[in-house]
Amino acid sequence: MNPLVDIRQFDQSLWLDFISRPILIDGKLQRRISDEALRGVTSNPAIFAKAIGDSTDYDAAIAALATQGKTNDEIYTSLAVADVQHACDLFRPLYDGEGHGSDGYVSLEVSPTLVNDTEGTITEGLELWHAVNRPNVMIKVPATLEGLPAIRRLIAEGVNVNVTLIFSVERYKLVAEAFLTGLEDRAAAGKPLARIDSVASFFLSRIDVLIDPLLEKIAAEGGEKGTLAQSLVGEVALASAKQAYQLYKELFAGPRWAALQAQGAETQRLLWASTGNKNPKYDDLKYVENLIGPHTVNTVPVETLDIFRAKGQPKVRLEDDLEQAQEVLRRLPELGLNLEELTNHLEVDGAKKFNEPFGKLMESIDSKRQQALTGAVAAATMQLGQYQAAVDAKIQALNQQDFTTGFWDKKADLWVQDEAGQASIRSFMGWLRVAETMVGRVAEIEQFVHEVKAAGFKHVVVMGMGGSTMAPIVFKAAFEQGVGGLPMSVLDTTDPGTVREIEAAVPLADTLFIVASKSGTTAEPLAFGDYFYAKLKELKGDKAGENFVAITDPGSKFVTAATEQGYRRIFLNFSEVGGRFSALSYFGLVPAALYGLPIGEMLARAVRMMRACGAYGPVAHNPGLELGAALGVLAEQGRDKLTLVVPDALADLGLWLEQLIAESTGKEGKGILPVAGEPLGDVSIYGSDRVFVYVGYQGQADAANTDKLRQLQQAGHPVITILMQDALDLGAEFYRWEVATAVASAVFGINPFDQPNVQAAKTATDGLMKVVETQGSLPEKTQPVARENGVDYYAAVSGTNAAEVLQAFFAQTKPGDFLCLQAYLTESPAVSASLQELRLRVQQQLHIATTSGYGPRFLHSTGQYHKGGPDTGLFVQFTDDNPQDLALPGRSYTFGTFKNAQALGDLEALQSYHRRTLRVHLGSNAEQGLKTLLAALPKLG
Numbered sequence: 031m032n033p034l035v036d037i038r039q040f041d042q043s044l045w046l047d048f049i050s051r052p053i054l055i056d057g058k059l060q061r062r063i064s065d066e067a068l069r070g071v072t073s074n075p076a077i078f079a080k081a082i083g084d085s086t087d088y089d090a091a092i093a094a095l096a097t098q099g100k101t102n103d104e105i106y107t108s109l110a111v112a113d114v115q116h117a118c119d120l121f122r123p124l125y126d127g128e129g130h131g132s133d134g135y136v137s138l139e140v141s142p143t144l145v146n147d148t149e150g151t152i153t154e155g156l157e158l159w160h161a162v163n164r165p166n167v168m169i170k171v172p173a174t175l176e177g178l179p180a181i182r183r184l185i186a187e188g189v190n191v192n193v194t195l196i197f198s199v200e201r202y203k204l205v206a207e208a209f210l211t212g213l214e215d216r217a218a219a220g221k222p223l224a225r226i227d228s229v230a231s232f233f234l235s236r237i238d239v240l241i242d243p244l245l246e247k248i249a250a251e252g253g254e255k256g257t258l259a260q261s262l263v264g265e266v267a268l269a270s271a272k273q274a275y276q277l278y279k280e281l282f283a284g285p286r287w288a289a290l291q292a293q294g295a296e297t298q299r300l301l302w303a304s305t306g307n308k309n310p311k312y313d314d315l316k317y318v319e320n321l322i323g324p325h326t327v328n329t330v331p332v333e334t335l336d337i338f339r340a341k342g343q344p345k346v347r348l349e350d351d352l353e354q355a356q357e358v359l360r361r362l363p364e365l366g367l368n369l370e371e372l373t374n375h376l377e378v379d380g381a382k383k384f385n386e387p388f389g390k391l392m393e394s395i396d397s398k399r400q401q402a403l404t405g406a407v408a409a410a411t412m413q414l415g416q417y418q419a420a421v422d423a424k425i426q427a428l429n430q431q432d433f434t435t436g437f438w439d440k441k442a443d444l445w446v447q448d449e450a451g452q453a454s455i456r457s458f459m460g461w462l463r464v465a466e467t468m469v470g471r472v473a474e475i476e477q478f479v480h481e482v483k484a485a486g487f488k489h490v491v492v493m494g495m496g497g498s499t500m501a502p503i504v505f506k507a508a509f510e511q512g513v514g515g516l517p518m519s520v521l522d523t524t525d526p527g528t529v530r531e532i533e534a535a536v537p538l539a540d541t542l543f544i545v546a547s548k549s550g551t552t553a554e555p556l557a558f559g560d561y562f563y564a565k566l567k568e569l570k571g572d573k574a575g576e577n578f579v580a581i582t583d584p585g586s587k588f589v590t591a592a593t594e595q596g597y598r599r600i601f602l603n604f605s606e607v608g609g610r611f612s613a614l615s616y617f618g619l620v621p622a623a624l625y626g627l628p629i630g631e632m633l634a635r636a637v638r639m640m641r642a643c644g645a646y647g648p649v650a651h652n653p654g655l656e657l658g659a660a661l662g663v664l665a666e667q668g669r670d671k672l673t674l675v676v677p678d679a680l681a682d683l684g685l686w687l688e689q690l691i692a693e694s695t696g697k698e699g700k701g702i703l704p705v706a707g708e709p710l711g712d713v714s715i716y717g718s719d720r721v722f723v724y725v726g727y728q729g730q731a732d733a734a735n736t737d738k739l740r741q742l743q744q745a746g747h748p749v750i751t752i753l754m755q756d757a758l759d760l761g762a763e764f765y766r767w768e769v770a771t772a773v774a775s776a777v778f779g780i781n782p783f784d785q786p787n788v789q790a791a792k793t794a795t796d797g798l799m800k801v802v803e804t805q806g807s808l809p810e811k812t813q814p815v816a817r818e819n820g821v822d823y824y825a826a827v828s829g830t831n832a833a834e835v836l837q838a839f840f841a842q843t844k845p846g847d848f849l850c851l852q853a854y855l856t857e858s859p860a861v862s863a864s865l866q867e868l869r870l871r872v873q874q875q876l877h878i879a880t881t882s883g884y885g886p887r888f889l890h891s892t893g894q895y896h897k898g899g900p901d902t903g904l905f906v907q908f909t910d911d912n913p914q915d916l917a918l919p920g921r922s923y924t925f926g927t928f929k930n931a932q933a934l935g936d937l938e939a940l941q942s943y944h945r946r947t948l949r950v951h952l953g954s955n956a957e958q959g960l961k962t963l964l965a966a967l968p969k970l971g
């Protein structure tokens with residue numbers, strides 16, 4: 031038995047007189063709707079003042095909006111509208127459902143400063159109605175004399191109106207009249223009347239708060255009047271409500287009403303407001319239990335609602351003792367109390383009670399806004415030596431051409447001149463402002479996180495390739511798991527050993543699997559999804575879908591598949607945001623939030639960088655443009671190896687930067703090669719093809735790196751340093767680097783947003799998989815040139831043993847070349863250490879840049895540069911026997927075969943571009959095989 035539910039049998043609707051972002055996010059409001067028959071929400075300026083001004087819950091959003099240049103009013107409206115929209119969405123099933131009974135509404139009030147301004151109220155009422163853009167919002171308008179014409183007009187416009195601040199039966203009559211006339215105006219204009227709902231909010235406890243002390247004073251004087259006064263104490267509010275209800279019944283009967291009703295009109299129900307008891311002598315439920323009557327609403331504060339749940343006695347009482355109620359109001363004048371005058375005072379006071387907290391709220395927003403505007407983005411220090419003049423000239427030229435304005439206007443001719451290229455560029459520029467859009471989606475994502483935790487999930491696995499998983503990889507390394515977050519793993523390889531490791535490490539039934547694929551057609555994430563879905567099916571049968579979430583573009587085929595498989599949630603990203611530019615969209619932010627990171631703050635920092643880059647008006651220095659111009663000019667002058675130096679915790683930032691830079695710029699034989707994970711060595715080993723970029727933290731000494739960087743700079747190498755305040759600045763840095771990459775691409779005159787060679791490799795792999803499906807295995811076309819100690823060497827060079835093949839292969843090196851290690855192996859510390867050793871030896875002996883990546887991850891990243899960039903790479907591909915292979919459910923091949931196809935497809939692609947390649951097959955034990963190779967490696971150079 032729950033009185034909150036039982037009260038429904040008396041056709042009384044309970045609404046909640048409160049809103050705040052936490053109750054929207056943490057599921058509390060949803061639970062009240064689903065479990066406790068809550069049927070609506072009212073807000074008012076004082077409620078928002080408490081929610082926003084007295085908490086830090088909205089601070090990140092305020093900072094982001096402030097940085098966008100919004101005024102205090104705009105910030106308030108944006109926050110309130112977002113919350114009301116969110117609440118409206120939670121009530122939408124009720125509103126749309128058959129038993130809606132005119133419920134399912136959320137009220138949003140016009141500014142309290144408009145209390146005596148008819149036109150202002152109409153304008154703002156319409157603005158809020160359109161801004162919230164939900165059929166189940168009610169716009170609250172005060173019942174002042176100036177408010178009445180606004181009510182009529184808004185109703186005539188088809189806006190749902192909650193008339194607030196009604197304190198007397200006389201005024202209530204005028205309110206109902208405004209409503210009826212509004213409906214008549216609308217009918218006369220030939221517009222429909224159905225589903226235009228309105229409530230008249232009659233304020234109760236405040237009446238007793240005002241009148242009781244006056245009565246008590248008279249009572250204290252004694253005599254007949256004293257006795258009468260004593261008998262009226264605590265009776266006036268309820269008596270007013272009862273009389274108003276009788277009037278309601280009268281007004282919404284008879285021919286006038288019948289004519290409107292025939293056109294589908296609903297009555298304007300009475301809503302009891304101010305129903306939290308303020309007098310400790312009275313029962314806490316005085317203004318709830320006594321006002322239960324058919325077709326009425328009571329908006330109840332949280333505490334009162336909870337008391338009603340605990341001990342409420344629902345029963346119709348609104349028409350009890352009607353005569354006595356009339357008597358109360360009739361006899362007041364005998365005591366010299368003029369109710370109308372007194373309630374006028376309540377109206378003035380009511381306006382004040384909203385205006386004062388609202389004023390304080392605006393002051394608090396103002397100070398948070400000012401504070402946000404003082405925040406600066408991390409400065410990039412550029413020590414460019416002999417290149418400084420050329421870079422400065424480029425920056426000046428870009429500024430003269432007003433590049434920043436053109437950039438924000440999406441002028442594609444800043445990059446390429448052909449029409450098709452320009453159209454493609456324009457269609458991928460959604461990333462420019464996606465962070466702003468996501469500021470408004472933080473609450474939605476955080477609500478999802480609460481839902482996932484409430485459902486008992488203990489772990490998250492993000493599965494995808496390239497841009498769809500890079501940001502989560504960076505977050506996992508750069509941050510500790512956040513308070514209240516879930517442990518997170520990322521799967522971005524078809525390597526069966528790694529799939530097994532993840533499967534063994536997570537509690538399957540309690541793990542949430544996120545399948546992230548923009549296109550929804552990439553073979554790897556679909557395979558991961560199929561594999562783990564089959565596992566979950568074994569555990570949970572038809573409920574397997576509960577453990578799956580999709581992030582993909584609208585309209586992708588994957589949306590249909592995920593829907594059919596009953597995925598818990600599908601987040602639709604934005605088709606105009608490309609994969610490697612998607613860190614600040616659902617792809618990065620959903621995993622980040624599940625991992626417990628404050629995504630609102632991260633977005634606020636990103637927006638700050640947007641501002642610095644000119645998103646909200648001209649800037650003297652655009653940090654994204656300046657970095658991009660420097661990288662572009664340096665690359666054109668031969669410094670095309672961007673050597674990234676970072677403290678340990680930021681190691682994986684290199685993966686993200688590699689993809690962004692290599693995949694965006696590595697095409698048409700041009701590009702910048704990101705070199706990540708190469709430890710800094712002696713100055714003498716570096717050629718004149720390097721630019722060094724250090725990304726670290728302010729105030730955190732990193733002497734080993736910074737000393738070496740100083741020496742490099744003194745030796746004439748360009749060095750760029752960016753020092754973040756903390757890891758949350760990654761939001762800003764993602765943005766800076768995205769702009770810089772786009773600008774560097776403009777310097778080269780290429781389209782930064784396509785990846786033709788990655789697509790070609792995907793297509794080649796798909797072709798090979800078709801061969802596997804029809805013939806049962808991959809074609810084995812070549813024989814090794816050498817075979818030694820269980821390791822096979824495949825190359826175009828000749829040699830009779832491993833050392834000779836390696837010698838001949840590396841003998842092809844020219845200054846300015848780079849070594850690229852491609853490991854289609856299970857990632858492990860031992861494998862990584864051997865790869866690092868190989869890099870180091872080559873770097874020290876041949877003085878070339880070295881890169882290393884695990885396959886197939888790098889195919890979706892640096893793979894573009896390998897084939898599309900300049901012909902300066904020496905590629906060593908490592909494969910093994912996939913000793914721990916795994917079957918793929920419903921397919922004729924295994925993960926291992928899939929991975930082999932990817933390696934083979936890419937090798938063929940590299941060779942078709944005449945790249946220098948060496949494939950080393952390590953046999954059944956990759957760790958051992960790598961050691962064998964290192965032992966065979968002769969002195970080079």
Ligand SMILES: O=C(CO)[C@@H](O)[C@H](O)[C@H](O)[C@H](O)COP(=O)(O)O
Pocket residue numbers: 047072073074137170192193194195231235236301303304305306329
């Ligand atoms: O929306 C409404 C009425 O429509 C309510 O939020 C209404 O403003 C509140 O019930 C009152 O402001 C609360 O008044 P009180 O309990 O502070 O006297």
Ligand SMILES: O=C[C@H](O)COP(=O)(O)O
Pocket residue numbers: 494495496497498546547548549550551552555609610788890
């Ligand atoms: O960087 C993107 C990868 O190629 C994956 O693409 P996707 O998100 O469409 O699956």
